Amino acid sequence: MKNMNSALLNNVSELTKLARKFNCFYLSGLHQGICKPFIVAGHQVGLIRPDVLKYLHRFPEVFRVAGKFVELNPAFRDYQERTVKVAEVLQKLRKDDEICALKGWRDECFEVSTPFYHESLLEMDRSAVCLFGIRNYGVSVTGYLNHPSKGLCIWLQQRSFTKQTWPGKWDCFVSGGLAVGYGILETAVKEAAEEASVVGELVKKLVPAGCVSFYFESERGLFPNTEYVYDLELPLDFVPQNADGEVESFELLTAEECVQRALTPQFKTTSAPVLIDFLIRRGYINPENEPNYRHLVELLHVPLQSIYNWSAEITSNGDDSEMQY
């Protein structure tokens, strides 16, 4: 195998290296087995790292750390009770100011639901979902135009330096998380108005174009992310204007400049999948110029839907002795 590994290293494109970076947890951490499944109402909804686990031990009436897994107290009866009990813990932890991720408290809730059938179980602050490895969903809009001389061009935004996450990094044109109470298109429309002043007739041109899924990990936590992607063809004379103070600047780049920008540390790693997917769908990245094309497409669609299968295994075996990942 050693020969093949070195052959592999020689053939891996820069884009594939980037795709491995935004899938670092899928490709590596997931298999190390140091995270414990997080179970709510009999369903695995996440994974918890040891660094988070040590805080949860303080709240045995809420989180039961039972050998191989962590369970939200099954006595909590419903969505509301689970939400309240978890929020109390998170507020205490936030007050203690020990957990990096909670410094970015958002006052915006994400939903936690069962795998497969997407039954809602509870909601928690957006800043906390990465502590539990909860799947999270967002929308991303690629604003582009076919420039008469430069060809395919894409508007990127530079995130505000005051943002809690990825401050000052280059990012997609427009994006936002799917918060409780908002629809998918609705979120795209709202974010397009707030971040780039795309309104009126222009916002009606949003074209949904699929999803990308990847599993990233950082110091802050675990990010099993799915982004609903939208394309928006912009007029040549359109210049985006930020309206919510969350954007430092916008810049129009050629497709090639975008790729180069995405490969720098100045680009938000978890926004690269959206850009790569767009460039693949438009034929800019293609089987003739990308040696790892198929692998790259695979890394834009990792099977998050089947990673959290702990409860399925219990169910099918009658007990938990056959747990597999």
Next chain:
Amino acid sequence: MKNMNSALLNNVSELTKLARKFNCFYLSGLHQGICKPFIVAGHQVGLIRPDVLKYLHRFPEVFRVAGKFVELNPAFRDYQERTVKVAEVLQKLRKDDEICALKGWRDECFEVSTPFYHESLLEMDRSAVCLFGIRNYGVSVTGYLNHPSKGLCIWLQQRSFTKQTWPGKWDCFVSGGLAVGYGILETAVKEAAEEASVVGELVKKLVPAGCVSFYFESERGLFPNTEYVYDLELPLDFVPQNADGEVESFELLTAEECVQRALTPQFKTTSAPVLIDFLIRRGYINPENEPNYRHLVELLHVPLQSIYNWSAEITSNGDDSEMQY
């Protein structure tokens, strides 16, 4: 789980049911554990069903049926020797005329390669790869136009009634398998000329747009398929003409008519992923009109890359303990 299953059944769209059909092996057969991993040169390259296994028992000098797996005799030294030995067996089986799939012998070889690093191991006739569950690759072209009054329209082909597989069924505009010696774009260009007389300036407009992957099973065998997809915008006055006798007819349908056609038994099941992917990328199928949108996207990108991991399991218990996927 029972309640949720019935809730699920109530919410499943027709398109999702179709996506489950072309992934019937991924969603069901794969987990039944009745197929044996097929190992070549230490790598799992396929799966073998019991109905095929009984024929392979006749050739112990070529196929070693060793308890949990089937191994191509590891004494075969290289690509050529493996290819010759397997071809001899296949020719004998073909002569015996007992295996349905081999009645469609093609005299066209597909390559068998290692997972992950795609090292070529052998080639075998296209008709036989489904007997061994070998991953197979093809190209599919969606010929479309934006009709001034009807909106998005797509050309479909009806397959010739004399074709060995799916005779008379409705299919994508143009498609073909990736045979040994042909490149990806090269195959798309060749098939577009042969099947639909798309040549000259028009064929230069082929736009690569990604891949779809799914795992189908039929009486004939196992189909872990990956299709490289291409889009081709056609002029309003273009009418495809078949040049190789493999097409019965062509028909221009609206997007909605295409969906309805794909849902009938007259549509080639394994071509539906390409059509659905196209309609998702163009926004025709979207999160607002498809209740299982995300699940549908997932079923167009099932992780074929990590299904055949048998050699990894052997390896992880032995020397190369650091191998990860």
